[in-house]
Amino acid sequence: SMPSEILIKIFSCLDAASLLSVGCVNNRFYHLANDNGIWLKIYSSRFQPKRAARKMKTEQTEAGSLGCAALCDRNPGYWKKEYIAKQIAAVKTRVMQLVISLDPYTGLxxxxxxxxxxxxxxxxxxxxxxxxxxxxxxxxxxLFKDTSVTILWYSTCWPCLDILSSLKLFGVMPLFPDQSRAPRKNRPHRCSLIAEYHLANLTESSVAVGADKLVQLFSLSPGLLVGLWKEKNEIAFVMASLHYHQLLERSTLGSTTVQYVLPLNQPVLDDTDPEYGLHDYSLHIDMHGRTCTYLCETFRSLFCRKGGV
Structure with a gap:
């Protein structure tokens, strides 16, 4: 087999995503791909500012000494973990800055x-x-709307409906978003289970909500539409509608087997009026198709009785 020194030299030419993929080949590649020297180089090029072309000799010597210490004093894989953690933190910071401002009508x-x-x-x-x-x-x-995103999956090679037992909806977050355009199957990513649906006896156990000459629609709760070809009784497409409320959390904080559990929200009763409960609430309704909006309205100054809370 090829000597480890040569493999490490080859691995040093890879980017972070490719290096993680190589580490999945076998146990030997995993340990070689954890080399701190490779990952420190990647970390430094990404997160440390470029140094000026001209430097004093003493500064170069100090930098070399610090680099050796950083390699010798750390366990294998340390700089890989540091790089990944900092990448995730950078993306989280960027996303949090975008979701701070809330819409006064929808609260989203x-x-x-x-x-x-x-x-x-x-x-x-x-x-x-x-x-x-x-x-x-x-x-x-x-298809992005004011309060939700609609996702349509289509293909000419769906598996046979008669043998399907379940459908799972996942949110997929690339480990390195800057490289998310690459084929996701071969790139490092995290999956979060959002919902699971049972497809056995779909036509008998689900609600038919519409049809045309070619396709019949079936609704699965929550928020899934399955289109079946009438002649073949096979899948034509699958469509999901996901509300923006904590969508980022649901799509990223779960695991491949367990859904993210939303925090319990108990409304506080308004005791100013013994007959009524919640006061001065607003309701925003947004009904739309793929190409047009049917209803978009906000109802204000709503209240409810205590018994209905």
Missing amino acids: PCKNREAIKASGLSWIIVLEDRYGKKHVMEKANL
Whole structure:
């Protein structure tokens, strides 16, 4: 086999995402790809400002000494973890700056769309058949509205509906958003389970909500539409509507098996009036299709009785 020194030399020419992918090949590659010398170089080039071309000899000597100490005093993989942690923190800071401003009518961040794009967030569905085989559908169209994003998955090679048992919706966050345009299957990323749907006996167990000459629509809760070809009884497309309320948290803070649990929100009763509970609330309704808006209205000064809370 090739000597480790040569492999490390080759690995030093890779970028961070490729280096993480190489580390998944086998145990030997994993340990070699954790080399602190490689990752310190990547870390320094990304997060430390470029030094001036001319430097005093003493400064170069000190820098070399500090570099040796940084390599010798750290466990293997230390600078890889530092680089990844700082990348995640930088993205989080950028996203948080975008979601600070809230819309006075909806109470949602004004720049949700920009925040989603800045984070590199996307969504995939994973279809699992009764034999345990998984089919990942990534190609999707996105439609951003004031209060939600609609995602449409389409393909000419859907798996056979008769053998499918479940559909899982995941949020996918690239580890390095700057490189999110690369094929996601081969790039490091994190997945967060948003919802799971059962597809066994879909036509009998789900609600048919519409049809045309070619396709029949079935609704699965929460927020999923499945279009089936009438003649073949096979999947034509899948559409999900995701409300912006804590969408970033739901799409990033869960795991591949466990959904993110939203914090419990208990409204505080208004005791100024013994007959009524909540006062002066606003309700914003936004009903739309893919190409037009049917209703967009805000209702203000609402209240409710205590028994209805």
